[in-house]
Amino acid sequence: MLLGGCNSSTQTGGGGGSGGGGRPVVTNPSKSGPQQKTITHRLSQLLTALACDPDCSSFLARNGMDPISTLKQIIDNGIYGHADISMNGDPYSTGATNGGAPEMAIVVNNQGAFFNRATPDGRTFSVGPRGYPGRSAKAQGFILLHELGHSTGVLRPDAGIRAAGESNDTDIQNHCKKTLDAIK
Numbered sequence: 001m002l003l004g005g006c007n008s009s010t011q012t013g014g015g016g017g018s019g020g021g022g023r024p025v026v027t028n029p030s031k032s033g034p035q036q037k038t039i040t041h042r043l044s045q046l047l048t049a050l051a052c053d054p055d056c057s058s059f060l061a062r063n064g065m066d067p068i069s070t071l072k073q074i075i076d077n078g079i080y081g082h083a084d085i086s087m088n089g090d091p092y093s094t095g096a097t098n099g100g101a102p103e104m105a106i107v108v109n110n111q112g113a114f115f116n117r118a119t120p121d122g123r124t125f126s127v128g129p130r131g132y133p134g135r136s137a138k139a140q141g142f143i144l145l146h147e148l149g150h151s152t153g154v155l156r157p158d159a160g161i162r163a164a165g166e167s168n169d170t171d172i173q174n175h176c177k178k179t180l181d182a183i184k
């Protein structure tokens, strides 16, 4: 495999997955533009970092799906993109979802914490338990890692369920420190 050397060393409004208390409304899906380039870059960083983080990769593999090969398939097959994603009428609360648009295993919200520091009316985004600022490298890595955890079936369904989403975020933070530290 690729992957250079491994170095040692990643909050609210994280992911937002599928199933559960709500269903995200996904509109204007796209696999192009500057947003796509940003997602591609972060996914690639994540792949490298994950290969150096046995704690995170074994956590994400708990349900029997290898997260590294899952992520590699997502990247190689280009099954990711970005869209406008609304949850219960709120266009900002979802960072990303794992599905809801054709041929996308990961869909990032154009209007959420991945791409923005704040909502248009000035509410600041914060991602995960450590409060990574919206649009930061770590917030982007955290959001993608969270969706990967849904893709491998390890995280709880949390769409529209705040408590489940926070528990999932805490699990990611606790198990994937090294991966998150590597993303900058």
Ligand SMILES: [Zn+2]
Residues within 6 Å of the ligand: 015, 016, 017, 018, 146, 150, 155, 157, 158, 159, 165, 168
């Ligand atoms: Zn989620």
